[in-house]
Amino acid sequence: MPYVIAVLVLIGALALLNLALTYGVIRRLREHTELLSGGAAEAPWPAPGKEIGAFAATTTAGRDLRTADLADGLQVGFFRTGCAPCQERMPQFAARAEAAGDPERFLAVLAGDPRELAGEIARLAPVAQVVLAERDSGVVKAFAVTAFPTLVLVGPGAKVASAGYEMASLDAAEPALAS
Incomplete structure (x- = not known):
């Protein structure tokens, strides 16, 4: 009989420990869910309405390009070598x-x-202005691009009208910027 009581006490203690640990795991999962759903992470492309920073670059055709040269409706694509999604978006x-x-x-x-x-460069140069840049170059920083590919539609006043990594990002601007 003492063995049965000892086993029951041990099983009861293990059940209480299991309950406490389960409660702790559930609480942590709720905290992580709140962090993830709260938008803690920022998009890797510029937000609509963001002013494009100052930069100076030279195109492969030898033309100087500055922030002031960014016209309303300019469509900008940021691509990098060794990037599989870039290889899909660049031909598009x-x-x-x-x-x-x-x-x-x-x-x-x-x-x-x-x-x-x-x-x-050979494919894009006849149909677009092409700038060669490093990941931390002035033009990449000016647009606040942190991931490749990124597609940006420039709005009035050298502000971002829309941005993303899909071609649809170039189709429509935010309603506030369209007026």
Whole structure:
């Protein structure tokens, strides 16, 4: 009989320990859910309405480009070598620029080794302005881009009208900026 009581006490203690640990895990999961759903992480592209910072760059055609040159409706694509999503978006961006027929309305910012980007430069140069940049270059910082690919539609006053990583980001601006 003393063995049965000892086993029951041990099982009861283990059940209480299990209950306490389960409660702790559930509480931590709730905390993490609140953190994740609270928007703690910022999008890796500029927010609509954000003013584009000052920069100076030179296109592959030798044209100087500054923030003041960013016209309303300019479509900007940021791409990097070794980036699989960039390899998907870059041809779509080039096709969009080619269909528009106005290279002044498109700017492709290519990050990486220029030797590795030769094919992309050859494809984009006839249909868009092309700037070679490093990840931390002035043009990348000016647009507040932290991930590749990023597509940005420039609005009035050199402000971001819309941004994202899908081609649809270039289609419509925020209603507040459209007026």
